[in-house]
Amino acid sequence: MSTPGSSSPDASTPDQPTDTPTGQSSDPSAAATSRDDEIFDAEIVSPGTPIPPTPGDPHLPGAQYTDAGVPTFDFVRDKIENRIATAIGxxxxxxxSAEGRQVDEMIRKRDEAAKKKLDEIRKSMGQG
Known part of the structure; x- marks a missing residue:
């Protein structure tokens, strides 16, 4: 309960800070006015006007794609050659690398052990 002369916690006074940052008005129409003052550089294009493709954009038809959106043979060949070159490199x-040499050595040892085991099996079967 509140006592006479004291304000309730819900009552707001003009001395309390607002939620808006300093220097900005809490009036929404003032914010709209400041946005309306900005200048935008844009070109108005009618709906029937085709948009030309951006060079190098793989999502739009260009030199690498036909008008139907199918990749050209040269584009596919170049892409495959790049992947092969990357894989070889x-x-x-x-x-x-040190890890690569270590793996190569492990594979060599495993192949030798497999060959010895195969020779043992062949000898035990009398095919040796």
Missing amino acids: SEELAHE
Whole structure:
């Protein structure tokens, strides 16, 4: 309960701070006016006007795509060649690293052990 002369916690006084940052008005029409003053540079295009493709944009028809949106043979070939070159380069780098040499050694040892085991099996079957 509130005592006479005291204000309730819900009552707002003009001395209390507002939620708006300093220097800005809490009036929404003032904010709209300031946005209306901004200048935008735009071109109005009628709905029937086709938009030309952006060069190099893979999502729009361009030099790499036909008008139907199908990739050209040259584009697909170049993409495949790039992937092959990347794979070969990655493999060469992997073999040059310490981990790559370690893996190569493990594979060599496993192949030798498999060959010895196969020779033992062949001898036990009398095919040796």
